[in-house]
Amino acid sequence: MPAWAAALTGLVAGAVALGAAQIVAGLIDPGAAPVVAVGGAVVDATPAGLKEWAIRTFGSNDKPVLLGGIVVVLALVAAGLGLLARRRAAYGTLGLALFGLVGAAAALSRPDAGVAHVLPSIAGAAAGAWTLSRLTRRAMGSGEEEYVAASRAADQGMGDTVLTAPAPAGSSSAERTRAASLREESRAAEPGPALPAVMRAGTGPGAGPGAGSDSAPHAFDRRRLLTGAAAGVAVAGAAGLGGWLLSGTKDAELARRGVARLLPRAARPAAPIPAGADLRIPGLAPFVTPNAEFYRVDTALVVPSVDPARWTLKIHGLVDRPVEVTFADLLKRPLTEADVTLTCVSNDVGGPYAGNARWLGARLADVLREAGIRSEADMLLSVSEDGWTCGTPVDVVMDGRDALLAVAMNGEVLPEAHGFPVRQVVPGLYGYVSATKWVTEIRVTRFDREEAYWTPRGWAPRGPIKTQSRIDLPRDGDEVTAGRTTVAGVAWAQHRGVDAVEVQADGGAWRQARLADVPGPDTWRQWSLDLDLTPGRHTISVRATDATGYTQTADEVPPAPDGATGHHTVTVTAR
Ligand SMILES: Nc1nc2c(c(=O)[nH]1)N[C@H]1C(S)=C(S)[C@@H](COP(=O)(O)O)O[C@H]1N2
Numbered sequence: 001m002p003a004w005a006a007a008l009t010g011l012v013a014g015a016v017a018l019g020a021a022q023i024v025a026g027l028i029d030p031g032a033a034p035v036v037a038v039g040g041a042v043v044d045a046t047p048a049g050l051k052e053w054a055i056r057t058f059g060s061n062d063k064p065v066l067l068g069g070i071v072v073v074l075a076l077v078a079a080g081l082g083l084l085a086r087r088r089a090a091y092g093t094l095g096l097a098l099f100g101l102v103g104a105a106a107a108l109s110r111p112d113a114g115v116a117h118v119l120p121s122i123a124g125a126a127a128g129a130w131t132l133s134r135l136t137r138r139a140m141g142s143g144e145e146e147y148v149a150a151s152r153a154a155d156q157g158m159g160d161t162v163l164t165a166p167a168p169a170g171s172s173s174a175e176r177t178r179a180a181s182l183r184e185e186s187r188a189a190e191p192g193p194a195l196p197a198v199m200r201a202g203t204g205p206g207a208g209p210g211a212g213s214d215s216a217p218h219a220f221d222r223r224r225l226l227t228g229a230a231a232g233v234a235v236a237g238a239a240g241l242g243g244w245l246l247s248g249t250k251d252a253e254l255a256r257r258g259v260a261r262l263l264p265r266a267a268r269p270a271a272p273i274p275a276g277a278d279l280r281i282p283g284l285a286p287f288v289t290p291n292a293e294f295y296r297v298d299t300a301l302v303v304p305s306v307d308p309a310r311w312t313l314k315i316h317g318l319v320d321r322p323v324e325v326t327f328a329d330l331l332k333r334p335l336t337e338a339d340v341t342l343t344c345v346s347n348d349v350g351g352p353y354a355g356n357a358r359w360l361g362a363r364l365a366d367v368l369r370e371a372g373i374r375s376e377a378d379m380l381l382s383v384s385e386d387g388w389t390c391g392t393p394v395d396v397v398m399d400g401r402d403a404l405l406a407v408a409m410n411g412e413v414l415p416e417a418h419g420f421p422v423r424q425v426v427p428g429l430y431g432y433v434s435a436t437k438w439v440t441e442i443r444v445t446r447f448d449r450e451e452a453y454w455t456p457r458g459w460a461p462r463g464p465i466k467t468q469s470r471i472d473l474p475r476d477g478d479e480v481t482a483g484r485t486t487v488a489g490v491a492w493a494q495h496r497g498v499d500a501v502e503v504q505a506d507g508g509a510w511r512q513a514r515l516a517d518v519p520g521p522d523t524w525r526q527w528s529l530d531l532d533l534t535p536g537r538h539t540i541s542v543r544a545t546d547a548t549g550y551t552q553t554a555d556e557v558p559p560a561p562d563g564a565t566g567h568h569t570v571t572v573t574a575r
């Protein structure tokens with residue numbers, strides 16, 4: 001078999017393996033699909049710096065990029081296995097088995113894994129191995145049933161067209177000669193038992209009726225390989241699609257719609273957002289970030305799909321009365337509404353990982369007090385459906401701010417990507433230490449006893465949000481018309497509040513920007529200032545002062561370990 005054909009058999013076998021794995025994963029848990037499981041293991045094993053680089057470089061495309069990269073690597077390996085299998089069929093089987101093992105091990109290493117999670121990888125490896133041998137036999141014309149069919153057809157006197165199948169009209173005599181000489185080469189190179197298994201297939205025990213005849217049981221047949229490959233690709237595609245459909249995205253969407261009808265009104269509604277909170281300047285981030293545009297940061301390659309009917313929140317550890325709250329229990333509580341801006345610790349100065357929403361949820365402090373939280377507790381280790389963990393300081397949650405177990409975002413049931421059915425929201429803390437999505441457990445504990453997900457990966461155990469400001473317009477590198485130019489952006493210092501924003505052009509004096517209204521200290525604050533720009537290049541910087549009187553430092557530090565500092569600066573050219 002020519003090299004390209006061997007590589008193709010490997011590729012198709014790989015595709016069938018992934019398709020089969022996907023459909024089995026669809027039945028069990030989408031997170032058990034080998035590509036997803038390996039991806040998850042890669043995410044967890046990736047050094048924090050590299051992960052930050054990926055988030056910065058690919059933004060919210062980081063997950064598709066990673067999954068795409070894994071698929072490309074798998075494709076190369078699968079093609080390589082096809083080539084190896086050409087030397088010895090067992091190599092192909094062995095390689096696929098090895099890959100099944102890697103997939104199964106990765107699936108088992110996931111924090112939410114059960115024993116059944118090995119099944120997709122095993123099914124995939126088996127389907128892949130079967131496909132590889134089937135395709136090879138088909139391409140080399142040693143498939144037994146073809147010969148049975150052919151000889152039957154011949155008996156019935158309609159043989160000619162069928163009998164030509166193993167050496168079709170399409171294959172030139174040159175090709176056949178080449179195949180034959182390749183065969184001779186490999187015989188010479190590997191005598192005796194080392195003969196490639198494919199080559200021996202026709203002559204060994206159980207060889208078909210056509211074996212040994214000269215009608216080319218071993219001749220490479222391009223057309224039969226290509227039709228077989230096409231069938232394999234179709235099967236792989238159908239299985240992949242089936243697995244995706246099975247994987248419950250539709251169920252979760254239905255469940256969300258069901259919950260929408262149950263969503264109670266707020267017992268403690270938020271004050272209306274002041275009319276002056278949104279300056280409505282084109283290019284400026286709107287005061288309320290629409291759900292569809294809200295940034296998303298998490299380690300979940302597949303959005304966990306949680307059935308609210310089966311969801312519970314277990315609260316245990318340093319409490320007098322451990323409880324397990326159901327979704328219905330939670331909705332029965334008096335719900336609080338709050339406008340809170342979330343911010344990611346890995347946001348660069350001027351970066352996009354901040355968003356503001358109106359959340360509806362039960363007050364976490366009330367729930368913890370009812371459970372009898374003990375005085376020695378200083379950390380809430382919350383755990384999500386997919387095993388991610390987060391450590392939140394108890395004093396912050398208990399100090400009266402709107403720390404919520406949120407069920408709705410901007411008047412809608414929580415979107416799946418933002419934690420459906422329940423997530424934490426704590427004003428003033430970066431997301432990695434507060435905003436657990438798909439939360440299922442809160443272990444009341446101590447910082448000196450437990451570590452959350454990001455801590456051993458180089459991030460600070462505690463993460464209060466640093467006072468920050470951002471210029472949204474003009475954007476860095478923009479060309480503007482000389483003369484009056486509006487500069488505008490947002491500033492945040494959650495739970496302290498923003499008291500002032502100043503703008504500096506070309507290193508000159510700091511000038512006070514006009515501040516928009518805010519409903520409270522927990523949201524970002526829009527600001528704007530009109531500058532007079534002469535023709536030429538200009539640098540514009542911004543800094544905020546929070547309600548404690550602290551003014552943002554100009555010192556630049558990177559996001560790790562506890563949040564970036566420095567002034568956001570843009571350079572524009574006025575013409
Ligand atoms: N389950 C889970 N929750 C999580 C995370 C995660 O990786 N897994 N990431 C956190 C981080 S780092 C941030 S910044 C916020 C982002 O919330 P969002 O995606 O709704 O904007 O979610 C937090 N909650």
Ligand SMILES: [Mo]
Pocket residue numbers: 297343344345346430431432
């Ligand atoms: Mo984050």
